[in-house]
Amino acid sequence: MTPSHQARGLVLSRIRAGLGVSGKDRTREAAVEEHLRTHRRGTIPARAHAEREALIELMTTMLAAQGAEVTRAATSGDAVRAVAEDLRNHNLPSRLRMGADAQLATLPWDMMPGVELVFGPANGEDHMGLSCAVAAAAETGTLVLVSGADNPTTLAFLPETHFILIRASDVVGSYEEAFDRLRATYGEGTLPRTVNFISGPSRTADIEQTIVRGAHGPKRLHVVILG
Amino acid sequence: MTEASPQEFKHNASRALEDAKLQRALLNVKRGFIVKRSLARSKLPEFGKLREEARAIKDHTLNHLDLYLEAYERKVVESGGHVHYAPSTADARDNVLKICKEAGARLVTKGKSMVSEEIGLNGHLEAAGIEVAETDLGEHIIQIRNEPPSHIIAPVIHLNKEEIAEDFVRIHRGLAPDRPLGTVPDLVAEARAVLREKFLAADVGITGANLLIAETGSSVIVTNEGNGDLTQTLPKVHIVVASIEKMVPTLEDACTILRLLARSGTGQEITTYTTFATGPAREGDPDGPHAYHVVLLDNGRSEMLGGDFQDMLRCIRCGACLNHCPVYGAIGGHAYGSLYPGPMGAVLTPALYGIDHSRDLPNASSFCGRCEEVCPMAIPLPSMMRKWRERDFERGDPPLVQRVALRLWAYAAKRPKLYHALGATIAPLLARLAGSRGRFSTLPFAGAWTHTRDLPAPQGKTFHELYRETQGSESQ
Numbered sequence: 001m002t003p004s005h006q007a008r009g010l011v012l013s014r015i016r017a018g019l020g021v022s023g024k025d026r027t028r029e030a031a032v033e034e035h036l037r038t039h040r041r042g043t044i045p046a047r048a049h050a051e052r053e054a055l056i057e058l059m060t061t062m063l064a065a066q067g068a069e070v071t072r073a074a075t076s077g078d079a080v081r082a083v084a085e086d087l088r089n090h091n092l093p094s095r096l097r098m099g100a101d102a103q104l105a106t107l108p109w110d111m112m113p114g115v116e117l118v119f120g121p122a123n124g125e126d127h128m129g130l131s132c133a134v135a136a137a138a139e140t141g142t143l144v145l146v147s148g149a150d151n152p153t154t155l156a157f158l159p160e161t162h163f164i165l166i167r168a169s170d171v172v173g174s175y176e177e178a179f180d181r182l183r184a185t186y187g188e189g190t191l192p193r194t195v196n197f198i199s200g201p202s203r204t205a206d207i208e209q210t211i212v213r214g215a216h217g218p219k220r221l222h223v224v225i226l227g
Numbered sequence: 228m229t230e231a232s233p234q235e236f237k238h239n240a241s242r243a244l245e246d247a248k249l250q251r252a253l254l255n256v257k258r259g260f261i262v263k264r265s266l267a268r269s270k271l272p273e274f275g276k277l278r279e280e281a282r283a284i285k286d287h288t289l290n291h292l293d294l295y296l297e298a299y300e301r302k303v304v305e306s307g308g309h310v311h312y313a314p315s316t317a318d319a320r321d322n323v324l325k326i327c328k329e330a331g332a333r334l335v336t337k338g339k340s341m342v343s344e345e346i347g348l349n350g351h352l353e354a355a356g357i358e359v360a361e362t363d364l365g366e367h368i369i370q371i372r373n374e375p376p377s378h379i380i381a382p383v384i385h386l387n388k389e390e391i392a393e394d395f396v397r398i399h400r401g402l403a404p405d406r407p408l409g410t411v412p413d414l415v416a417e418a419r420a421v422l423r424e425k426f427l428a429a430d431v432g433i434t435g436a437n438l439l440i441a442e443t444g445s446s447v448i449v450t451n452e453g454n455g456d457l458t459q460t461l462p463k464v465h466i467v468v469a470s471i472e473k474m475v476p477t478l479e480d481a482c483t484i485l486r487l488l489a490r491s492g493t494g495q496e497i498t499t500y501t502t503f504a505t506g507p508a509r510e511g512d513p514d515g516p517h518a519y520h521v522v523l524l525d526n527g528r529s530e531m532l533g534g535d536f537q538d539m540l541r542c543i544r545c546g547a548c549l550n551h552c553p554v555y556g557a558i559g560g561h562a563y564g565s566l567y568p569g570p571m572g573a574v575l576t577p578a579l580y581g582i583d584h585s586r587d588l589p590n591a592s593s594f595c596g597r598c599e600e601v602c603p604m605a606i607p608l609p610s611m612m613r614k615w616r617e618r619d620f621e622r623g624d625p626p627l628v629q630r631v632a633l634r635l636w637a638y639a640a641k642r643p644k645l646y647h648a649l650g651a652t653i654a655p656l657l658a659r660l661a662g663s664r665g666r667f668s669t670l671p672f673a674g675a676w677t678h679t680r681d682l683p684a685p686q687g688k689t690f691h692e693l694y695r696e697t698q699g700s701e702s703q
Contacts, residue, residue, distance in 0.1 A: 001321040007312040011471065011525045014314070015293045018532030023293055032294040032476070035287065036442050039477035042280040045273050045486070062496065099513075121514040124427050140497040149511035153460045157453050175482040189302065191443045193508050193515050194460070197501035202453040205493065206365035206381060207388055208252070209259035210411040215364060216419060216426075217453025217500070 036189075041176050048139040048173030055138035055171050056225060062141025066200030067213055068221040072168075076107045079226045083130070083163055084112040086222055092161060097122055098130040101150040104165065121152035122159055129155035129218075133166040133198075134185075135178040140199055143223065144178045147194035156196055162218035164198065168227035231564035233576060236587035239562035252385050253559055260381075260550040263494020264601070270496070277486050282605045284480045285541040289532060295441045295474050296523070302444025306506030308519035316346040319524045323348060323433065323466055324355055326520050330464045332357055332430040338448060338455035339363035340435025341379055341544060342468045342524055344566050345579075348433070360425040362454040364418050371398040377560030379567065380492050380546040385559045388414060422454070432458035432516070436469035437543065438484065439521075442477040445505040446521060449488060449498045456502055465504065465516040470524045472540040484543060487603035492545035527579045535614050539574050541604040548598035548608060554591050563588060570598035570608040577615050582622070589615035628672050650689040658687035 002010065016023055047058060060070045069086075073079035087094065094115045098104050109117055122129050131151060133143040143164050147153045156162055172178055175197075186192060202217030213219055231239045243249055268274050288295055300310045311326075313319035319342075327335060335357055337343065349359045349370070361370040365382035369375065371394050376382030383391070392408040399421055407413055434455050436446040446467045448455040459465045475481050489495040508515030531537055549555045549569030560568035565576040565585060573588040582589075589612040598608045623630070639646045661667055661684030669677050676682060688696075 001325075002314055002318050004311060007314055007318055010314045011312045011523070011529060012293050012296065014525065014529035015296075015471075015532055018529050018534065019290060019293070020533055021293070028291055028294060031287075032291050032298065035476050036298060039442060039479045041479050042284075042483035043273050043276045045271060066496075066499070124423065142497060142501075147508070147512055147515060149513065152513045153456070154514045157456045157460065175485070176479055179478045179482070189442050190306075191445055191503060191505045193505060193512055195445075195503040195505075196456070197497070197503075198499065199497050199501075200499045202451070203499055204364045204415060204452045205259070206363070206368070206383055207386075207391060207411045207414055209255040209381075209384075210388075212412050212415040214419065215415060215452035215454070216362065216422065216457055 044174045044176060045139055048137070048177075050138075050173060052168065052171060055173055056168060059136055059138040059141045059171055060225075062138070063200065063221075063223055066141060067203065068141070068200045068223055070223045070225065072225045074227070076226060077111055079165060079224050080107050080109060080111045082222075082224050084115065086161075086163070087115065087128070090161070090220075093127050095126070096128050096130055096163075097126045097155060097159065099132070099150045099152050099155060101132045103132050103167075104130065107165075122154040122157075124158060126159045128161045128163070129159035130163040130165065131155050133164050134170065135181050136166050136171045137173065137175045137178045137197075138171055139174050142175070142178075142197045142199045144182075145196040145198060146182070146192045147196075148192055153194045153196065156198060157202075157217045160214065160218055161220045161222065162201075163222045163224060165224050165226060168225055171225070231561055233564040233580075233585035233588055236562065236564060236591060239564060240558045240591070243558035243562040248387060248390065249385055249559055252387050253556060256384060256550055256556055260492075260494060260546070264491060264547060264550070265494075267490040267494045267496060271486070271490065274487070274490070277483055278603055278605055281484050281487055281603060282541060284475060284483060285604060288474050288476055288480075289472065289537060289540050292471065292474060292532065295476060296471060299439055299441040299444055299474060302441065303506065303519075303521060304444075306444050306519075308444065308506040308521060311520060311522045313346075313522055313524045314526075316524070316526050319346040319468060319522050319526070320348050320351040322522045323468065324351060324357075326464065326466055327352060327357055327431050328355070330431050330518070332464070334358045334360065334425065334429045335431045335433060336360050336362050336425055336429040336458045336462065337366070338432070338434035338450070338458040339366050339382070340433070340468055341376075341566065342435050342470050343433065344375065345470075345526065346468065346524060348468070360422065360429070362422050362425065362458055363450075364415065364452060364454075367418055367422060368394065371395075375561070375566060377568065378546060378549055379544050379569075379571075385561060426454075426457045426461055429458070429462040431464040431466060432460075432462040433466045433468060434459050436467050436473050436521075437488065438475050438481050439469055439473045440475055440478060440481055440503070443503075443505055445503045447481060447485075447501065447503050449485070449501050451493075451495075451499045453500055456500055459502070459504055460515055463516055464518045464520070465507070467504070467519075467521045468524065469521065470526070470528060472528055472542075488543055488545050491547040491601065491603040531578050536574065536578050536611055538606050539571070539578065539611060541606055542571055542575070543604060544571075545603060547601040547603065551597040551601045553593055553595060553597075563591070570612070571606075574606075574608055574611045574615065582615055582619050586615075586619045589613075589619070632672070647689070647691060651692070654685040654689050655687050657684050660684070
């Protein structure tokens with residue numbers, strides 16, 4: 001095995017030899033610095049430029065096409081009712097796991113009597129998980145979730161049913177707008193451990209190109225848009 | 228391992244054409260990928276513009292790859308991760324094994340990664356007594372069949388569900404042998420249950436990366452099943468194996484490429500999951516790995532920079548060129564005898580392993596140009612295949628008949644008078660010899676060609692003669 005300090009030098013020097021450059025060329029360094037600092041946007045699809053209500057409609061259509069269920073909840077009470085109804089309709093066990101997210105905590109969960117709320121990361125035993133998205137990019141119906149003390153990533157992948165709550169005011173048009181929101185929270189050039197783009201329930205088409213939902217992640221995704 | 232070699236391409240291809248099961252399975256490429264891509268493409272009017280931008284992003288990145296790697300590395304370290312450079316495949320697999328050993332790993336789960344196939348990772352870890360579980364459904368099937376994948380994004384496109392059901396009965400122990408496995412959902416449900424146990428028990432999770440982002444030090448995986456996420460979230464160590472050309476500068480650049488990737492590959496607007504991982508779990512995070520390592524593979528890529536094949540490094544492994552290639556569609560991926568089949572493989576395989584090892588692959592093309600047409604990174608695949616053919620010819624390896632014929636042709640082609648005289652003599656002669664059928668079913672020195680098809684005969688006049696006649700009649 002090539003010793004690690006030599007390995008690094010070897011790869012970099014081979015690259016420089018191939019390109020016919022040195023590692024200390026100010027013009028090249030400036031070009032890279034400029035590109036990273038300005039992080040210019042490319043073309044954003046026209047469909048992502050629209051009023052919020054139109055974006056919500058686009059997001060709903062895209063998510064439905066990708067096999068997710070979407071409910072619009074005018075009030076936080078409606079949001080809780082949407083979750084409760086889903087559990088009832090699908091005869092799901094009355095235990096819902098979620099993160100300690102402040103937004104989720106403000107919902108009137110007492111309107112859902114008989115459902116036990118549990119907090120923290122999911123294990124293999126949980127049937128239902130609830131996450132809170134920080135943004136959604138309507139262009140492809142993509143929810144943006146971030147890891148953090150109050151947002152376990154496992155909630156989005158281990159349970160068979162996954163609920164995502166997104167506030168209507170957090171729906172934006174494009175991925176780039178969603179990333180700008182993350183930059184505003186975490187700073188330039190910094191991301192939380194995990195940023196998940198989720199655009200539907202888990203699926204596979206590996207066998208004979210036949211689409212089957214619930215490959216390894218959730219079989220069902222229910223998105224509740226609040227507001 | 229029933230691995231074919233590119234040196235036996237012709238033999239493999241003939242066998243593939245006669246394999247009825249394979250031919251049935253390959254129909255799914257046409258029914259699925261091609262139709263879906265075309266639909267997704269038509270729904271995004273900006274596709275062409277994004278393609279030009281993506282090409283420019285990658286060209287810029289490759290021309291500054293040393294600097295972007297350094298910038299990327301700084302960000303990974305800043306977020307608490309580790310970067311390991313691997314000049315060769317041996318360095319890469321040794322690095323991974325070392326990390327696994329230090330973590331005391333007994334079970335490793337894996338997300339789908341072509342680079343891990345390239346470095347022969349599974350065998351290396353298993354030889355050290357570590358159990359490796361592939362968790363992508365297609366890769367799981369490939370693993371239990373002990374086969375290489377036949378497609379870069381659809382590893383088992385060469386199989387039918389009945390064959391997979393037989394494998395499941397054979398390998399998945401402790402289940403009723405007469406359980407129903409007749410439908411695709413049956414098979415998916417069983418794999419889910421079997422692999423769920425592995426996810427929860429794994430000590431190390433290994434994924435590939437569709438993109439590496441210099442701005443943030445992130446690795447990006449693009450999946451539908453969610454297996455990649457379980458792989459990189461549940462175990463205490465996450466190792467990313469990625470090749471150096473996966474780099475893009477910024478999140479914005481990643482967005483541009485992501486808009487092309489799924490649409491070109493599976494024909495989805497976006498895959499179900501696109502995940503950006505940056506370093507290990509942060510303080511206070513309730514889940515996620517405690518350690519994050521990136522093993523960066525070179526294996527010949529740096530030598531492609533600045534040369535005839537640099538453009539190939541723009542490839543984002545969407546699989547569109549495979550799906551649209553008439554040769555791939557006829558014989559499937561295994562016949563190529565290379566991990567990277569189809570048009571992208573015909574260019575990349577000789578670059579990574581040498582043209583003497585794979586000289587038939589750049590010839591396995593009808594030069595119809597569809598691969599370049601559908602390539603989201605506008606990689607000139609046909610002209611690069613032609614370059615490999617030129618290099619191969621210059622080395623003097625092609626068969627004697629081919630070399631002599633080409634040299635004779637070149638001699639005449641450089642002497643227009645001779646060429647015209649020969650043409651005017653030979654064309655009518657061949658036309659007469661072919662008779663009323665207008666075709667030859669056998670020809671001396673061209674048995675390989677006429678064995679499977681007829682050679683059309685000239686119609687009796689040369690192009691110049693016909694051109695003169697047409698021009699004459701038009702000017703009247």
